[in-house]
Amino acid sequence: MRKFKTESKKLLDLMINSIYTNREIFLRELISNASDAVDKLYFKNLTDKSIELSKDELAIQVSFDKDARTVTVSDSGIGMTKDELDRNLGTIAHSDSMAFKMENDEVQGDDVDIIGQFGVGFYSSFMVGKSVRVVSKAYGSDEAWAWESDGVEGYTIEPAERAEHGTDVIITLKDNTDEDSYDGYLSEYGLKDLVKRYSNYVRYPIRMEVTKSRELPKPEDAGDDYVPQFENYQELDTVNSMIPIWKRRKSEVDQEEYNEFYKTDFHDFADPARTISVHAEGALSYDALLFVPSRAPFDLYSRDYQKGLALYSSNVLIMEKCEELLPDYYNFVHGVVDSQDLQLN
Numbered sequence: 001m002r003k004f005k006t007e008s009k010k011l012l013d014l015m016i017n018s019i020y021t022n023r024e025i026f027l028r029e030l031i032s033n034a035s036d037a038v039d040k041l042y043f044k045n046l047t048d049k050s051i052e053l054s055k056d057e058l059a060i061q062v063s064f065d066k067d068a069r070t071v072t073v074s075d076s077g078i079g080m081t082k083d084e085l086d087r088n089l090g091t092i093a094h095s096d097s098m099a100f101k102m103e104n105d106e107v108q109g110d111d112v113d114i115i116g117q118f119g120v121g122f123y124s125s126f127m128v129g130k131s132v133r134v135v136s137k138a139y140g141s142d143e144a145w146a147w148e149s150d151g152v153e154g155y156t157i158e159p160a161e162r163a164e165h166g167t168d169v170i171i172t173l174k175d176n177t178d179e180d181s182y183d184g185y186l187s188e189y190g191l192k193d194l195v196k197r198y199s200n201y202v203r204y205p206i207r208m209e210v211t212k213s214r215e216l217p218k219p220e221d222a223g224d225d226y227v228p229q230f231e232n233y234q235e236l237d238t239v240n241s242m243i244p245i246w247k248r249r250k251s252e253v254d255q256e257e258y259n260e261f262y263k264t265d266f267h268d269f270a271d272p273a274r275t276i277s278v279h280a281e282g283a284l285s286y287d288a289l290l291f292v293p294s295r296a297p298f299d300l301y302s303r304d305y306q307k308g309l310a311l312y313s314s315n316v317l318i319m320e321k322c323e324e325l326l327p328d329y330y331n332f333v334h335g336v337v338d339s340q341d342l343q344l345n
């Protein structure tokens with residue numbers, strides 16, 4: 001068994017033992033990682049002509065198994081090598097923000113706030129899981145590896161099988177207790193609801209096996225008293241809307257939706273103080289969605305703080321932080337600018 005690094009252990013401890021009630025965000029975190037992984041493969045595809053990707057290949061799937069008490073998030077993204085599994089999942093990923101907080105000894109604060117502020121990431125799966133297994137095959141590699149852990153001391157990495165490139169994160173849910181039930185994550189309705197609430201604007205289809213009902217064909221010899229018969233069947237459905245929130249008119253969007261988008265994408269715990277939506281058409285057309293945080297970003301005065309807006313061209317992320325879009329005196333503003341008039345490079 002490999003041991004977790006000290007920082008990782010601290011965060012895992014917090015995660016597993018805290019009284020943080022908003023555990024359901026684990027799904028958002030895993031979907032966001034899946035979406036990042038698909039993005040990475042997509043970008044690679046833009047620059048490397050030897051890769052052939054069909055659009056249909058770029059997807060995320062959420063599923064569950066009631067008997068095994070597992071929830072699985074799968075993606076057809078770039079995947080991880082054995083080394084990357086070790087490095088990315090064995091060490092805390094938010095090392096910048098976490099290290100900053102630890103250096104400044106702020107971590108002793110309130111658990112709830114800490115978890116909220118960090119945007120928690122992969123380790124949030126241990127808020128609901130008693131063990132987590134990650135099976136991954138890196139793009140271009142012919143071997144798959146499985147990372148597995150109960151989130152306490154360490155983890156194992158062993159050879160595994162996976163047909164194609166991509167990653168499956170398989171969470172074995174904790175047992176229900178008198179206070180907490182995890183059964184909501186083992187239902188179609190429960191998971192679908194979470195996907196819609198937290199991950200509706202993810203750019204790739206998030207698919208789920210859903211139960212539908214259809215009418216059976218009427219038998220030829222059916223009499224006048226025939227009553228239509230129905231059967232249930234399962235079908236893979238895309239659950240998220242995929243239409244970016246910044247493309248929609250302000251009048252069509254609830255403030256609640258803006259708030260969720262803001263908190264998810266910009267890793268804030270609190271709702272924004274202001275939401276500004278702009279749609280411009282002319283020589284240069286663009287959609288912009290800007291947020292004024294309700295408090296200063298915790299690392300605003302650190303050397304590593306980077307101002308800037310996310311820049312998209314037709315829903316495709318070009319730059320995470322485009323500095324030129326913000327004057328210094330608005331360095332605390334978060335947001336997105338999307339223009340189809342920009343070249344991808």
Ligand code: ADP
Nearest residue numbers: 033034037079080088089093120121122123167
């Ligand atoms: P973050 O997403 O902020 O980097 P996470 O804790 O969510 O932090 O994830 C840690 C790292 O693990 C990611 O940066 C990525 O390198 C890797 N990772 C997690 N999930 C996946 C996945 N589904 N496919 C490929 N890499 C992943």
Ligand code: MG
Nearest residue numbers: 032033121122
């Ligand atoms: Mg993440």
